[in-house]
Amino acid sequence: xxxxxxxxxxxxxxxxxxxxxxxxxxxxxxxxxxxxxxxxxxxxxxxxxxxxxxxxxxxxxxxxxxxxxxxxxxxxxxxxxxxxxxxxxxxxxxxxxxxxxxxxxxxxxxxxxxxxxxxxxxxxxxxxxxxxxxxxxxxxxxxxxxxxxxxxxxxxxxxxxxxxxxxxxxxxxxxxxxxxxxxxxxxxxxxxxxxxxxxxxxxxxxxxxxxxxxxxxxxxxxxxxxxxxxxxxxxxxxxxxxxxxxxxxxxxxxxxxxxxxxxxxxxxxxxxxxxxxxxxxxxxxxxxxxxxxxxxxxxxxxxxxxxxxxxxxxxxxxxxxxxxxxxxxxxxxxxxxxxxxxxxxxxxxxxxxxxxxxxxxxxxxxxxxxxxxxxxxxxxxxxxxxxxxxxxxxxxxxxxxxxxxxxxxxxxxxxxxxxxxxxxxxxxxxxx
Amino acid sequence: xxxxxxxxxxxxxxxxxxxxxxxxxxxxxxxxxxxxxxxxxxxxxxxxxxxxxxxxxxxxxxxxxxxxxxxxxxxxxxxxxxxxxxxxxxxxxxxxxxxxxxxxxxxxxxxxxxxxxxxxxxxxxxxxxxxxxxxxxxxxxxxxxxxxxxxxxxxxxxxxxxxxxxxxxxxxxxxxxxxxxxxxxxxxxxxxxxxxxxxxxxxxxxxxxxxxxxxxxxxxxxxxxxxxxxxxxxxxxxxxxxxxxxxxxxxxxxxxxxxxxxxxxxxxxxxxxxxxxxxxxxxxxxxxxxxxxxxxxxxxxxxxxxxxxxxxxxxxxxxxxxxxxxxxxxxxxxxxxxxxxxxxxxxxxxxxxxxxxxxxxxxxxxxxxxxxxxxxxxxxxxxxxxxxxxxxxxxxxxxxxxxxx
Numbered sequence: 129x130x131x132x133x134x135x136x137x138x139x140x141x142x143x144x145x146x147x148x149x150x151x152x153x154x155x156x157x158x159x160x161x162x163x164x165x166x167x168x169x170x171x172x173x174x175x176x177x178x179x180x181x182x183x184x185x186x187x188x189x190x191x192x193x194x195x196x197x198x199x200x201x202x203x204x205x206x207x208x209x210x211x212x213x214x215x216x217x218x219x220x221x222x223x224x225x226x227x228x229x230x231x232x233x234x235x236x237x238x239x240x241x242x243x244x245x246x247x248x249x250x251x252x253x254x255x256x257x258x259x260x261x262x263x264x265x266x267x268x269x270x271x272x273x274x275x276x277x278x279x280x281x282x283x284x285x286x287x288x289x290x291x292x293x294x295x296x297x298x299x300x301x302x303x304x305x306x307x308x309x310x311x312x313x314x315x316x317x318x319x320x321x322x323x324x325x326x327x328x329x330x331x332x333x334x335x336x337x338x339x340x341x342x343x344x345x346x347x348x349x350x351x352x353x354x355x356x357x358x359x360x361x362x363x364x365x366x367x368x369x370x371x372x373x374x375x376x377x378x379x380x381x382x383x384x385x386x387x388x389x390x391x392x393x394x395x396x397x398x399x400x401x402x403x404x405x406x407x408x409x410x411x412x413x414x415x416x417x418x419x420x421x422x423x424x425x426x427x428x429x430x431x432x433x434x435x436x437x438x439x440x441x442x443x444x445x446x447x448x449x450x451x452x453x454x455x456x457x458x459x460x461x462x463x464x465x466x467x468x469x470x471x472x473x474x475x476x477x478x479x480x481x482x483x484x485x486x487x488x489x490x491x492x493x494x495x496x497x498x499x500x501x502x503x504x505x506x507x508x509x510x511x512x513x514x515x516x517x518x519x520x521x522x523x524x525x526x527x528x529x530x531x532x533x534x535x536x537x538x539x540x541x542x543x544x545x546x547x548x549x550x551x552x553x554x555x556x557x558x559x560x
Numbered sequence: 561x562x563x564x565x566x567x568x569x570x571x572x573x574x575x576x577x578x579x580x581x582x583x584x585x586x587x588x589x590x591x592x593x594x595x596x597x598x599x600x601x602x603x604x605x606x607x608x609x610x611x612x613x614x615x616x617x618x619x620x621x622x623x624x625x626x627x628x629x630x631x632x633x634x635x636x637x638x639x640x641x642x643x644x645x646x647x648x649x650x651x652x653x654x655x656x657x658x659x660x661x662x663x664x665x666x667x668x669x670x671x672x673x674x675x676x677x678x679x680x681x682x683x684x685x686x687x688x689x690x691x692x693x694x695x696x697x698x699x700x701x702x703x704x705x706x707x708x709x710x711x712x713x714x715x716x717x718x719x720x721x722x723x724x725x726x727x728x729x730x731x732x733x734x735x736x737x738x739x740x741x742x743x744x745x746x747x748x749x750x751x752x753x754x755x756x757x758x759x760x761x762x763x764x765x766x767x768x769x770x771x772x773x774x775x776x777x778x779x780x781x782x783x784x785x786x787x788x789x790x791x792x793x794x795x796x797x798x799x800x801x802x803x804x805x806x807x808x809x810x811x812x813x814x815x816x817x818x819x820x821x822x823x824x825x826x827x828x829x830x831x832x833x834x835x836x837x838x839x840x841x842x843x844x845x846x847x848x849x850x851x852x853x854x855x856x857x858x859x860x861x862x863x864x865x866x867x868x869x870x871x872x873x874x875x876x877x878x879x880x881x882x883x884x885x886x887x888x889x890x891x892x893x894x895x896x897x898x899x900x901x902x903x904x905x906x907x908x909x910x911x912x913x914x915x916x917x918x919x920x921x922x923x924x925x926x927x928x929x930x931x932x933x934x935x936x937x938x939x940x941x942x943x944x945x946x947x948x949x950x951x952x953x954x955x956x957x958x959x960x961x962x963x964x965x
Contacts, residue, residue, distance in 0.1 A: 301618060301619055302595045302596070302597045302598075302618075302620055303619065304619060304620065305596075305597065305620055305628070313597075313600075314603070315603060317603070320598065320601065320602060320603065323593075323595070323598045323601065324592070324593035324594060324595070325594055326595050326598070327571040327572075327573075327594035327595060327617070328571070328595065328617070328618030328619050329618065338573060338594070358597065462573040463574045463577050464574070465571075465572050465573050465574055466572055466574040466575065479574060481667040482574070482575070482578055482667045485667045485669040485672075486578060486669065486670055487669075490581065491578050491581030491582045491585065492578050492581075493581075494577050495574040495578055498574070499574070
């Protein structure tokens with residue numbers, strides 16, 4: 129069974145499958161995007177987007193159930209030792225999470241995704257009957273009827289909400305309060321969670337991630353707040369971090385090399401904490417508190433090197449590329465927000481100062497992991513951007529040269545087992 | 561120290577996460593939020609033991625949020641610590657903390673944040689304890705004061721009540737006494753009035769009786785006078801004039817001496833009557849001067865005159881005229897004259913007797929009319945002169961004036 133979503137919409141297809149108690153795979157595609165829903169005996173048990181191992185881990189991390197380092201460890205195990213097992217299964221077996229927690233997170237995510245699919249008014253669908261036994265384990269099973277009812281309601285609400293809050297990138301912030309303000313705002317716990325996640329800089333998507341709540345629920349609450357006059361919708365530019373002018377585009381390699389010491393110090397009191405924070409001229413070492421500082425400095429150096437190449441300069445004069453990418457990344461990696469990107473320059477001094485102050489204790493673990501993950505993502509995005517402009521070969525060459533020059537000089541106070549060269553090469557899949 | 565609730569407000573999710581981890585390691589229960597409004601609208605804000613606020617947030621900054629917390633009656637007691645970026649410390653140090661207990665420079669160490677938090681909570685607990693002591697002391701003092709005031713008020717009230725009661729009692733007694741006195745006075749007045757009425761009635765009755773008696777006396781006197789006169793004349797005529805003489809005399813008188821006899825008799829009678837009248841007047845005046853000076857003077861002449869008039873004008877002239885016709889002209893004149901004289905003398909005696917009786921009655925009446933009221937006045941306390949003249953007595957008691965016959 130297949131056809132166009134313009135003719136038969138998803139609720140009707142799902143209703144048909146529900147009534148027929150059918151089992152199989154329902155594939156929905158629109159503009160290169162394809163999502164497969166697993167249906168067993170008329171109930172939805174999984175979706176292809178959820179199936180992605182990393183996605184489940186992210187959901188658990190966002191809800192504060194799982195640490196990123198734990199997820200990294202589990203993903204490593206899955207790649208090396210327990211290749212036949214799913215991430216969720218390993219997490220439950222090793223008591224990192226309970227089955228109930230996974231089921232709740234998955235159900236919420238699955239419902240959200242299906243409701244999002246309800247908004248598709250064009251695209252293709254295809255249903256392929258598969259025997260129920262061959263559909264794999266069902267961690268969740270969602271009844272279609274109530275899902276359709278709720279989906280229809282949300283669809284109507286959604287149209288109203290979108291007039292005020294067009295998309296995930298919309299930035300909302302708290303209005304200034306008048307002197308006559310009284311503590312009369314009565315909020316439900318979920319409303320408070322949404323309000324508490326707003327910091328005037330983050331987008332709706334960041335609020336969704338920070339509050340660990342459903343997309344529609346967050347949109348709806350924010351929409352109500354805007355209507356009540358508590359929040360205001362900001363133009364995206366208004367929330368942007370000020371961008372330095374062309375003259376301050378970025379320091380040279382030498383300057384970048386000195387940068388971390390100066391910035392990581394954060395202030396006079398931290399110089400003492402940093403100890404060897406000064407540049408060791410004899411060995412020409414670059415001292416950092418943590419891998420975050422080292423990675424940030426390397427990205428700065430690489431971007432500087434790439435930006436200064438003749439080819440890139442003639443191709444484009446994009447000065448705020450990293451800034452834009454970083455804003456997007458911190459919507460997902462919310463605890464990376466102490467790393468500041470201005471223009472094409474990363475400033476990790478604040479987060480490094482905290483790592484020094486906390487002596488890299490367990491308390492900073494989540495911040496460290498989010499920051500590192502976001503920085504590797506930034507590196508990947510920047511690399512691909514430069515590669516797309518300058519060609520991958522030249523980009524790779526410059527990055528490798530920078531890495532070769534930079535990496536041996538790096539010294540980290542709390543580096544642990546971290547090897548910058550290895551990690552960068554692994555992330556960018558650079559040839560040795 | 562464990563389990564205290566801390567609300568941590570910071571724009572950065574990373575700072576929230578690290579501070580939360582540091583505080584939770586030391587036993588605090590931490591709630592995080594990213595803006596001031598979230599802090600102010602937390603459903604259980606007043607239950608937090610400490611609030612840590614980022615000083616520089618977009619929208620509602622830390623100082624404003626602190627001000628709102630500190631000016632709300634439910635949350636003002638919660639200690640607030642400001643989280644100030646190190647680079648802003650010098651700038652912030654000159655600013656008002658808006659009620660915050662202090663600040664903590666960012667970035668902070670786990671030790672710094674837990675120490676500051678502990679100090680702020682302990683300080684607040686000490687303040688609360690001190691406040692509690694103060695409250696207890698002030699409550700005790702207030703209670704004592706209140707008791708004292710209440711006691712004073714009660715005493716005042718009692719005093720007022722007692723005074724009012726006394727006033728009320730006095731008033732009641734006064735009223736009763738007044739009523740009693742009034743009743744007594746009314747009764748006395750009533751008695752007096754009754755007595756007065758009685759006296760008046762008696763006086764009136766006495767006056768009536770006197771008038772009646774006077775009239776009866778007068779009538780009796782008149783009857784006696786007439787009867788005696790008639791009888792005397794008839795007897796004189798019957799005895800002294802035989803039928804023949806009578807006829808002759810009658811004839812002679814009718815023929816010869818009718819006018820002369822008439823004239824003489826008239827003249828003689830007039831003279832005698834004048835004499836008798838004067839004598840009576842003198843007697844009466846004497847008596848009247850003794851007993852009833854003025855009224856008697858006024859009345860008695862009238863009585864005398866009337867008696868004389870009656871005697872002289874109606875009875876005596878007719879009798880004399882009638883009898884004179886039958887008498888002999890000159891011879892009989894001398895005999896009739898002493899007889900008439902004798903008659904008048906007798907008449908005068910009777911008149912005297914009658915006047916004397918009248919005088920006695922009048923005296924009695926005067927005594928009744930003046931003496932009794934004077935005695936009564938003396939009894940009731942009126943200032944009546946002890947020696948009043950008979951005139952005054954008579955004027956004061958018109959009822960005692962004897963009526964003229």
